[in-house]
Amino acid sequence: MGLNALIPWGDPPVGIALTDGVGEIDVASTFEVYSASYAARAIPVATSAAVTTKRGMLLLANTPQDAPTLTLMVVPGAGGASSLDPRLREWSERHNVPVEAVQVADSRPAFDAALEYLSAQTGRATAVSAAKMIDYPVGQLRLADHKGSRIPVLLTLGLGLAACAAAAPILTRRLRESRRHLVQVPVAGDANSGTTEDGSSTPTATPIAGA
Numbered sequence: 001m002g003l004n005a006l007i008p009w010g011d012p013p014v015g016i017a018l019t020d021g022v023g024e025i026d027v028a029s030t031f032e033v034y035s036a037s038y039a040a041r042a043i044p045v046a047t048s049a050a051v052t053t054k055r056g057m058l059l060l061a062n063t064p065q066d067a068p069t070l071t072l073m074v075v076p077g078a079g080g081a082s083s084l085d086p087r088l089r090e091w092s093e094r095h096n097v098p099v100e101a102v103q104v105a106d107s108r109p110a111f112d113a114a115l116e117y118l119s120a121q122t123g124r125a126t127a128v129s130a131a132k133m134i135d136y137p138v139g140q141l142r143l144a145d146h147k148g149s150r151i152p153v154l155l156t157l158g159l160g161l162a163a164c165a166a167a168a169p170i171l172t173r174r175l176r177e178s179r180r181h182l183v184q185v186p187v188a189g190d191a192n193s194g195t196t197e198d199g200s201s202t203p204t205a206t207p208i209a210g211a
Contacts, residue, residue, distance in 0.1 A: 037130035
């Protein structure tokens with residue numbers, strides 16, 4: 001999770017599908033675990049600019065046309081993927097965006113389900129770190145041990161940046177030293193020329209035979 005926070009480039013934009021009547025805790029848990037883990041950029045998506053939750057809370061959202069290019073559509077709540085708005089499903093199919101449910105077949109507490117889903121996507125370590133960030137117990141969680149490709153890529157990138165940062169002062173110092181010791185080599189003249197103290201060339205007298 002530390003690498004996700006230090007190197008946020010490439011965070012996949014994930015759409016959180018919202019519909020009227022969605023549970024507040026379901027929505028909050030999904031957004032909070034993504035926010036705490038830095039595993040993805042969670043974007044609220046609905047067919048309208050706002051939805052009304054189960055208890056009357058108004059949530060603002062992006063329409064699919066206004067949202068960034070999504071890599072995944074996640075559906076919070078116990079209803080699973082079947083509760084996805086048909087218009088969002090149609091849009092996802094048309095744009096080849098996978099749809100996944102946070103909740104598995106058996107109903108789980110909202111934060112349990114969100115953290116377990118996160119572990120299936122990013123790995124156990126990321127889910128445990130996110131749970132610690134939100135002060136949530138992990139003993140009861142059914143965490144997966146998925147290992148994706150993003151963390152090795154981030155680690156390689158981080159090591160490369162660290163190596164460049166370490167090498168920069170050395171290269172700069174060597175460049176300065178080379179400039180400091182750089183001397184201009186005088187152009188060689190012909191054999192009959194001499195050099196004065198100021199470096200300029202003067203002709204050298206040649207004795208005439210028989211003189």
